[in-house]
Amino acid sequence: MAQVTVPPSQTDSSSNGFLLNQFFPEERPGWRGFVEWEGRPERKRVASAILQSKKFSPIPEFQFVPLPKTNPVLIGYRWKEYHEALGLKNIVDFSWETVLKEKPGMIHLLDFPYNGETPRSELIKDKITDNLWHFVRNHGGVPDIDEDAFKLEIGGLVNNAVKLTMKDLKDATKFPRGEREPCTIGQGTAVYRGVPLKKVLKIACGGILPEAQHLEFIGADTYFKKGNVFNYAVSVPWRKVRNNEEVLLAWEMNGKPLPKIHGYPLRVVVTGYIGARSAKWVYKINALAEPSMGPVQSQEYLYYTQQIGKQNVKYSNGFSIQNMPVSSAIIYPQDKQVVIHDGHVELKGWSYSGGGNWVERVEVSPDGWDLHVTSSCHRIKVYSVNTSRPATAQRLAEIKTRGEDFNPLTRPLPWSLEGADDYLKLMRKHPREPLN
Structure with missing residues (x-):
């Protein structure tokens, strides 16, 4: 790996403006709050060097004590500091402005990256959760992308790599519409409308190559892990994509355009899988031979046996959580x-x-009997x-x-x-x- 030298001015807190913008620019017109990290190894190395030159708030411990009864409950000091260190404070500010506009009445569990929980009264009000009250779990800031400027890139192990605009994707003469009703992601149920990914791969890309076994989704949000920076990246097996059109490229939620905080202008909806696989602000899809190496896929959302503890845990001795x-x-x-x-x-x-x-049914027990291991x-x-x-x-x-x-x-x-x-x-x- 080549050594990276960061000028002293770049490690000073006063450098969060013009000079850092030269390192991490917003290169695409109409794409605010987006920095391209994937495919830019030199940019990643510079960001890592800056992050490692600074001290940040300590990593919070797992909560063994009651959470405070405040709203927001927790403050994301560390992630705010990461963004500010790279001159990306505007992402933090825009994200909270979006929360106050689109989710004012939520239980704000974490202010940044935003994690919002639906008040219990709204969860049982109707079968469909109103957009205003739908659960949110974000892993980075909220990008602000104009639909007319947006393009979806599909590449990797496909017969033909393509770039598609939202106008292309919404053209019913090119791609048949799809709908998932209802679809549960986390604590909330919504009707999503868009186009099945399977159809897009077949029609636009001419299908995938035989060695392709996984589809990787890359989001426009910036994600940090262990002193390194990424764009959000996850994957699902090809068998999931080809099975009954269970993976949707969605632009509509409950009859309205996707809210910005839920992935506008385009997100992935993977029915039956944990919400982490339903990437928001998806701008790139890659057909891969193996699962994504993005840290959210390979290092997080893992099941471990009870024998695995802090003293012997590795990413490789867990297995990925997929089905809810x-x-x-x-x-x-x-x-x-x-x-x-x-x-x-x-x-x-x-x-x-x-x-x-x-x-099919819900069983309730007043005394705990008849419960099985699973x-x-x-x-x-x-x-x-x-x-x-x-x-x-x-x-x-x-x-x-x-x-x-x-x-x-x-x-x-x-x-x-x-x-x-x-x-x-x-x-x-x-x-x-x-x-x-």
Whole structure:
């Protein structure tokens, strides 16, 4: 590897303007917040040298303590510092402006890269999650790309490499439209419309070569890993792309253009797979013989056995998470909630059957029985107050008569719980101490 010398001015915090723009320019008109890293090894080496010349906020530890009840919950200091060190603070600023415009009411788990969670009330309001409330997990900043300036590059192990505009992709005389309804990505369900990737590869590229076994998706967002910089890159097997058109190049979400934060002007939607494979702002697709070496694909979202720990973990002793597992969540009642009921408790929540399959049934257990090793279930604890029991109904009536409320559970009742006569009567009938 060639040695890279970074001028002193480039490592100073005051260099985040014009001089760094010479190293990491926005080269494409109409593509703001985008820097081309893939295919630019020299540019990557310069960025790595700058990053290694600076000190950043320490890597946060995994959370063993309760998260703060703030909104945003967590602040992405380190990633903001990475961007600023390379003169890319404008990406950070635009990303948060986009959050406030497109996702103002979300639970902002992490402000940058943005991670937003849907409030529980919106998750069960309808079968389709409104764009305003759809879950977001980003790995970098939000690019700002004009549709008219956008081009999708498809290359690698294809018969014909091509560049396609959005006008090309939306031309129904060239490519048949596709729709995925509904499609679940993370915590949210939406209807996506676009064109099946399988059709684009066949019609525009003349198909892929026999040795091609994986399709790599590269996004326009900037991604950092261990002091190095990349464009977001993941891949899925060819068998997934060719199977029932399960991979869509989408430009519409719930009948509207993709929001910027969800990948405008074009994203990938991979049905049944974890959301990390549904790359946003996708501008390049490569047919490969092996899975992508992008760090999100090869070093993250990995399953490990229980025997693998910090002392012996490697990327190669995990295996990539692809299919979404069976999962569910109880939205109502909430954990540790007081539930006053008449013998029947209504549960509300969401469920996912895994792998893009239709849900056939949802099973609920009040005591945890009948769960198998591979079962995935959401557990909550509730305080049950059953008004169908006479003594309970009598106590609740007394509370109401006195103008009090049963909640909060932790507040003692401000009056005597039992008269002396009743107490003695019952204690004599059921003594607590042995008679002899």
